[in-house]
Amino acid sequence: MTAHPNAVPAFRREIPDATVTRLPEYLRALTDLAERGTTNVSSEELATAAGVRSAQLRKDLSHLGSYGVRGVGYEVDHLAVEISRALGLAQNWPVAIVGLGNLGRALAAYSGFAASGFRVAALFDEDPQANSTPVGDVLVSPMSDLGAVLAERRISIGVITTPASAAQQVCDALTQAGVRSILNFAPVVLVTPPGVNVRRVDLSTELHVLAFREMQNERPASLEVAQ
Amino acid sequence: MTAHPNAVPAFRREIPDATVTRLPEYLRALTDLAERGTTNVSSEELATAAGVRSAQLRKDLSHLGSYGVRGVGYEVDHLAVEISRALGLAQNWPVAIVGLGNLGRALAAYSGFAASGFRVAALFDEDPQANSTPVGDVLVSPMSDLGAVLAERRISIGVITTPASAAQQVCDALTQAGVRSILNFAPVVLVTPPGVNVRRVDLSTELHVLAFREMQNERPASLEVAQ
DNA sequence: TAGATTGTTAATCGATTAACAATC
DNA sequence: TAGATTGTTAATCGATTAACAATC
Incomplete structure (x- = not known):
C-alpha cells in the first residue's frame, strides 16, 4: 500500500x-x-x-x-x-506559585495576572514559617499538600520561584500532580517527562546579554574576537 | 576604482x-x-x-x-x-533599579545578581515614602537625582520595574542620563533613541504562551483553527 | 470606480542540525 | 597508530520580509 x-x-x-x-x-x-x-x-x-x-x-x-x-x-x-x-x-486560569521568597511573594501580589486572565489559586512553601503568612487572601500550603491542593483547585499551570537547589524536586512534584505547564524562575535546566511545557525566565541571563552588548559598544570592533 | x-x-x-x-x-x-x-x-x-x-x-x-x-x-x-x-x-557591572514596588524590591534583594557579575548600585522611586526604606545597604534616591547618581556611580545598565504608565518617562530619563542598556519589566513597548538596547521580560506573556499550549492539548487538533 | 489595505505567496535571511575533515 | 572529539562546512529548517493579487 x-x-x-x-x-x-x-x-x-x-x-x-x-x-x-x-x-x-x-x-x-x-x-x-x-x-x-x-x-x-x-x-x-x-x-x-x-x-x-x-x-x-x-x-x-x-x-x-x-x-x-x-x-x-x-x-x-x-x-x-x-x-x-x-x-x-476567557478561562481565567488558576495558577500555583511554589517558593515564597521575595520573588514568589512579589509575583503572588502582582495585580497584572488578574488583568491577563490568570488567578493565583495556590501558594506553596516548605518553610512552616512562610505558611503562616498569607498573601492577599490566599493561604500558603505546605509542600506535602501539593498534590491534593492542585487536584482540588484544578490547577494545571505552576510557577517555580524556589532556589535553584530545590527546583528540580519541585518540578517533579508538579508533574507528578499532573501539571504540564511550568514557568521556571530558578536558574536550572529542568528535566521533565515528554508533553510538559517549560518556559524559563532568567534575570541574570537577561542582564548578561545587555552587558555583552554594552561591552561591544565600549571597545573597538577590531578587538571583538582577539584574545 | x-x-x-x-x-x-x-x-x-x-x-x-x-x-x-x-x-x-x-x-x-x-x-x-x-x-x-x-x-x-x-x-x-x-x-x-x-x-x-x-x-x-x-x-x-x-x-x-x-x-x-x-x-x-x-x-x-x-x-x-x-x-x-x-x-x-569580570567587570562587576553596577546596575540601577527604578521603581520599588514588590518586584523592584525583590530584584534589589536578589542575591543571584552578585554571583553573576552584577551589583545593585542605585535604587530610585518617586514615592518619598519608598525613599525612606533602604534595601540592604543601598538607599533609595528620589527620581530627581537620577542623572546625578547614575553619573557619579558610573551606571550604564538600568532596570525598569515601575507600573506601565510610568515606564516610558523613566526610560527617557535613563537614556537622557546616558544609559544604553535597559531591562524592562513593565508591559509596554519602549521607544528609545537608536543605539539603546532594550530587553523586556513580561510575566503575563510567558503565562499566555503556556496557557495557549495548554489549551491546544485539551482540545482535539481538528478544532484548532475552527471558529 | 479609484484608492486603500488585507491575506498570501514567494524571496530572503538567519539559525539549527548533520556530517566530516582536521587533529589531538 | 587507532580512537575520539573538536571546529567548520554544507544542508536543512523555520522565521521574517517584500511584493502583490484579491477585494472591500
Missing part, C-alpha cells in the same frame, strides 16, 4: 511559538487603542504600536483567521476578542 | 543574539561541573547539561574562539574563564 506522494499530512495547523509570543503584545496594543476611543486600526498602525513590522503582524494574524477588511483595516474590539479567545483568556 | 568582487567586509564578526543568550547557561553548567570536581568535559556532555544539542554548543563556542582539544574535549575551568570573559563578567 503506497501513500500518495503529495499527500497532505493529516493535521499540521500549528501556530509558531514566535507568533504566540507576540499575540499578547498585539492584545495589549489593542486594549490601549480601545481605551483611547479608537475603533478601527490598520495593520501598519497596530504594528507600530506593538513594535513589529506590518507584514509580520498580518502574517501572525493570518494564523488565527481572517479578521480584517481589505481596504479598511481591523475593528479594534473584534480583533481583541479574537486574540483573547485564541489565547484562552 | 572597482572593489574586489570577493572582498571580505571590513568588520562583521558579530556574535548572534541567540548564541549570547545561551552563553550564561553554558557557564552555569560549567560551574556545576566544577563544583562536582569534574575537570574535563566533552561537547556532548556539556550540551546535555545545558539542554542543547552538541552541534549547537560547538557552533556557539566557535564564535568565541577555539578552546577545546580535538579527541579530548574542554577543560572545565578554562572554558568557564573564557565564557566569563566574553560576557564581561
Whole structure:
C-alpha cells in the first residue's frame, strides 16, 4: 500500500511559538487603542504600536483567521476578542506559585495576572514559617499538600520561584500532580517527562546579554574576537 | 576604482543574539561541573547539561574562539574563564533599579545578581515614602537625582520595574542620563533613541504562551483553527 | 470606480542540525 | 597508530520580509 506522494499530512495547523509570543503584545496594543476611543486600526498602525513590522503582524494574524477588511483595516474590539479567545483568556486560569521568597511573594501580589486572565489559586512553601503568612487572601500550603491542593483547585499551570537547589524536586512534584505547564524562575535546566511545557525566565541571563552588548559598544570592533 | 568582487567586509564578526543568550547557561553548567570536581568535559556532555544539542554548543563556542582539544574535549575551568570573559563578567557591572514596588524590591534583594557579575548600585522611586526604606545597604534616591547618581556611580545598565504608565518617562530619563542598556519589566513597548538596547521580560506573556499550549492539548487538533 | 489595505505567496535571511575533515 | 572529539562546512529548517493579487 503506497501513500500518495503529495499527500497532505493529516493535521499540521500549528501556530509558531514566535507568533504566540507576540499575540499578547498585539492584545495589549489593542486594549490601549480601545481605551483611547479608537475603533478601527490598520495593520501598519497596530504594528507600530506593538513594535513589529506590518507584514509580520498580518502574517501572525493570518494564523488565527481572517479578521480584517481589505481596504479598511481591523475593528479594534473584534480583533481583541479574537486574540483573547485564541489565547484562552476567557478561562481565567488558576495558577500555583511554589517558593515564597521575595520573588514568589512579589509575583503572588502582582495585580497584572488578574488583568491577563490568570488567578493565583495556590501558594506553596516548605518553610512552616512562610505558611503562616498569607498573601492577599490566599493561604500558603505546605509542600506535602501539593498534590491534593492542585487536584482540588484544578490547577494545571505552576510557577517555580524556589532556589535553584530545590527546583528540580519541585518540578517533579508538579508533574507528578499532573501539571504540564511550568514557568521556571530558578536558574536550572529542568528535566521533565515528554508533553510538559517549560518556559524559563532568567534575570541574570537577561542582564548578561545587555552587558555583552554594552561591552561591544565600549571597545573597538577590531578587538571583538582577539584574545 | 572597482572593489574586489570577493572582498571580505571590513568588520562583521558579530556574535548572534541567540548564541549570547545561551552563553550564561553554558557557564552555569560549567560551574556545576566544577563544583562536582569534574575537570574535563566533552561537547556532548556539556550540551546535555545545558539542554542543547552538541552541534549547537560547538557552533556557539566557535564564535568565541577555539578552546577545546580535538579527541579530548574542554577543560572545565578554562572554558568557564573564557565564557566569563566574553560576557564581561569580570567587570562587576553596577546596575540601577527604578521603581520599588514588590518586584523592584525583590530584584534589589536578589542575591543571584552578585554571583553573576552584577551589583545593585542605585535604587530610585518617586514615592518619598519608598525613599525612606533602604534595601540592604543601598538607599533609595528620589527620581530627581537620577542623572546625578547614575553619573557619579558610573551606571550604564538600568532596570525598569515601575507600573506601565510610568515606564516610558523613566526610560527617557535613563537614556537622557546616558544609559544604553535597559531591562524592562513593565508591559509596554519602549521607544528609545537608536543605539539603546532594550530587553523586556513580561510575566503575563510567558503565562499566555503556556496557557495557549495548554489549551491546544485539551482540545482535539481538528478544532484548532475552527471558529 | 479609484484608492486603500488585507491575506498570501514567494524571496530572503538567519539559525539549527548533520556530517566530516582536521587533529589531538 | 587507532580512537575520539573538536571546529567548520554544507544542508536543512523555520522565521521574517517584500511584493502583490484579491477585494472591500
